Amino acid sequence: MTEYVSNMGDGSRFFTTRKQALDDIGAGVGNAVDCTGVSELDANEIEHICDIICCEDRVVGVKPGREVVMTEDFGANRLGIDSGTCGNGVEIGRREGSLIFEKSFSMDTFELGHTDYSIKAVKPIIAHEMQTMEQMQMLMTIPLLYGAMPNMGLYYAPDGPYGNPADLMREFKIEEAMEAAELAADHMADDIEFVSVKMQEAGCDGFDFDTAGSAGDGDFVGTLKGAARLRKARPEANIIMGMSGENVLGIHGSIEYDGKVVAGMYPHEQVKLAEKAGVNIFGPVVNTNTGRSLAWNIARAVAITRECVRKADIPCHPNMGMGVGGIPMSETPPVEAATRASKAMVEIAKADGI
Amino acid sequence: MAASGIGGMRAAGDLVARMELSKNMRLDDAKRYVAKKLGVDPFDLSDVYMMREAREKLDIGVVTAMPNASRGIQSKMKIEDLLDIRINCCDNYRARMKR
Numbered sequence: 001m002t003e004y005v006s007n008m009g010d011g012s013r014f015f016t017t018r019k020q021a022l023d024d025i026g027a028g029v030g031n032a033v034d035c036t037g038v039s040e041l042d043a044n045e046i047e048h049i050c051d052i053i054c055c056e057d058r059v060v061g062v063k064p065g066r067e068v069v070m071t072e073d074f075g076a077n078r079l080g081i082d083s084g085t086c087g088n089g090v091e092i093g094r095r096e097g098s099l100i101f102e103k104s105f106s107m108d109t110f111e112l113g114h115t116d117y118s119i120k121a122v123k124p125i126i127a128h129e130m131q132t133m134e135q136m137q138m139l140m141t142i143p144l145l146y147g148a149m150p151n152m153g154l155y156y157a158p159d160g161p162y163g164n165p166a167d168l169m170r171e172f173k174i175e176e177a178m179e180a181a182e183l184a185a186d187h188m189a190d191d192i193e194f195v196s197v198k199m200q201e202a203g204c205d206g207f208d209f210d211t212a213g214s215a216g217d218g219d220f221v222g223t224l225k226g227a228a229r230l231r232k233a234r235p236e237a238n239i240i241m242g243m244s245g246e247n248v249l250g251i252h253g254s255i256e257y258d259g260k261v262v263a264g265m266y267p268h269e270q271v272k273l274a275e276k277a278g279v280n281i282f283g284p285v286v287n288t289n290t291g292r293s294l295a296w297n298i299a300r301a302v303a304i305t306r307e308c309v310r311k312a313d314i315p316c317h318p319n320m321g322m323g324v325g326g327i328p329m330s331e332t333p334p335v336e337a338a339t340r341a342s343k344a345m346v347e348i349a350k351a352d353g354i
Numbered sequence: 355m356a357a358s359g360i361g362g363m364r365a366a367g368d369l370v371a372r373m374e375l376s377k378n379m380r381l382d383d384a385k386r387y388v389a390k391k392l393g394v395d396p397f398d399l400s401d402v403y404m405m406r407e408a409r410e411k412l413d414i415g416v417v418t419a420m421p422n423a424s425r426g427i428q429s430k431m432k433i434e435d436l437l438d439i440r441i442n443c444c445d446n447y448r449a450r451m452k453r
Binding site: 059107134142236238351 | 357379
């Protein structure tokens with residue numbers, strides 16, 4: 001029986017047969033349906049994923065005419081930073097780096113971001129970021145957004161003014177933990193409004209809220225509130241919201257946005273709240289399981305993302321990186337796995353971009 | 355990018371992106387809109403040969419360092435006209451140039 005080179009969710013190589021790949025795809029879709037309530041993939045879609053997995057070419061791609069828009073996060077810091085954030089450690093200025101991404105790497109859009117890449121850290125250096133944005137807008141042609149993580153964890157002790165819910169819950173101070181999350185969410189929304197409106201004043205093409213919900217449901221609500229305030233203050237702003245994980249963690253448990261408890265929401269539910277907040281492009285996340293095969297992870301990611309794309313009234317750009325979107329959890333994802341995940345996400349989930 | 359990207363300024367990726375961002379257009383609608391403005395088929399938007407010629411003719415920015423070609427904000431002001439959209443930094447620039 002023919003064996004095909006494939007990868008596990010940690011990036012390691014293994015060999016699979018077409019039958020094994022089909023079994024893994026079925027199991028991955030089944031897991032997606034069980035976990036998130038999305039609908040099954042049909043037989044043609046499952047065969048299509050199997051064809052992609054079992055293609056004997058090392059690198060695959062979408063059919064001509066099916067190409068999609070590329071957005072990204074972290075900007076040119078990606079080249080310079082080497083602190084556990086998968087950067088290359090190649091010191092280069094953000095202006096030069098951005099032009100390299102535009103002219104040499106052919107990005108469709110790009111963004112400026114601070115090395116810490118958190119809203120709270122940007123606030124005290126906003127003037128520096130504004131003047132850099134102003135200069136870069138003179139040089140760049142592709143849409144140049146500003147990007148930052150809401151990162152509500154920085155508003156909790158010991159880094160911020162509010163009690164840390166994890167510590168408070170260990171002491172059975174549940175009410176205090178919930179209150180801390182609510183206060184931190186409101187504080188973060190204030191900072192998001194300040195930073196994003198200032199960057200818009202500097203001529204920014206828009207704002208990318210990256211890894212929304214990283215500190216749980218309060219983080220997601222605070223980000224939605226901040227995005228809504230930006231939309232109200234600067235109606236022309238182009239807003240992207242990318243999630244941090246597939247499921248909104250219920251650290252608070254009952255915090256709401258637009259009358260809905262956000263804890264436990266999956267991408268096809270998250271996108272509706274993002275639309276309500278005035279977001280233009282939504283970035284759903286599906287986490288990779290390192291102990292499962294590429295076929296299992298791609299099938300699961302495609303099933304969950306397809307439902308989000310179907311339910312959305314705005315473009316969806318699924319996060320496709322190290323450990324999300326079916327791509328292995330590795331700092332150096334195998335190109336054969338990354339291109340297979342990318343092709344499946346575009347051709348089957350019908351993503352508007354990546 | 356190589357597997358599924360339109361190709362940025364090598365092709366028409368930045369133009370399609372602007373329509374997704376500014377008008378919430380889904381991918382196919384954004385491609386149709388840009389293609390109509392360029393007078394081409396949506397299929398051609400990732401054709402680097404055709405798009406290079408179109409970009410040079412319209413002077414809306416190319417990836418290579420070509421002398422006497424618009425770049426940066428100059429290109430974006432022409433992209434505003436081409437796509438019938440407003441770009442924030444161009445508005446800022448016009449506002450500051452008023453004397």
